[in-house]
Amino acid sequence: MRFVVDECTGPSVARWLSGKGHDVISIYDEYRGVKDGKIVELANEEKRVLITNDKDFGELIFRLRMNHSGIVLLRLDDERPKNKIAVLEKLLISHSNRLAGNFLVVTETSIRIIELR
Numbered sequence: 001m002r003f004v005v006d007e008c009t010g011p012s013v014a015r016w017l018s019g020k021g022h023d024v025i026s027i028y029d030e031y032r033g034v035k036d037g038k039i040v041e042l043a044n045e046e047k048r049v050l051i052t053n054d055k056d057f058g059e060l061i062f063r064l065r066m067n068h069s070g071i072v073l074l075r076l077d078d079e080r081p082k083n084k085i086a087v088l089e090k091l092l093i094s095h096s097n098r099l100a101g102n103f104l105v106v107t108e109t110s111i112r113i114i115e116l117r
Helices: 011-019 034-045 056-063 080-100
Strands: 002-005 021-025 050-051 071-074 102-106 111-115
Touching: 002 011, 002 034, 011 021, 011 080, 034 050, 034 056, 034 080, 050 111, 071 080, 080 102, 080 111
Parallel strands: 002 021, 002 050, 050 071, 071 102
Antiparallel strands: 102 111
16 A cells, blocks of 8 residues: 655654565655645655545645545554554454545544545
8 A cells, every 4th residue: 555654653663664665755765744635646646545644634624625545544542663563553454445435534443434436
C-alpha cells in the first residue's frame, strides 16, 4: 500500500511500514513543518492513505471537504511508537481493504470507519 505518515505520528512508524514493503512518505523526514492542507493534497495527488495523530485533519475533510485518498486518525492513550505500530498492525490485518477513500478513527480497542465515497 501507499502511505503518508504525518510528522506527529513519527519516523518509527514510517520505517516500520516501509520495512513491511509499503511505499511510504515520511513527513517528519521529507517535509517537516509543512501545513496540514498541503499534506492532504500530497497524499491525495499520489493516491496515498494518510496516517496521523492530529485531529485537525477531521476539520479539513469534514468541514472544508478536501479531497483525500483515505485518512487513518490514531486516537491512542499510549502514544509511544511501539503502541502505534501494534495498533496499525492490527488495522492492516483486519481492515486494509477499507482504508482507501475512507476516514478511520482508530483506538487501542476500536476502529470506526466513516465511508466517504
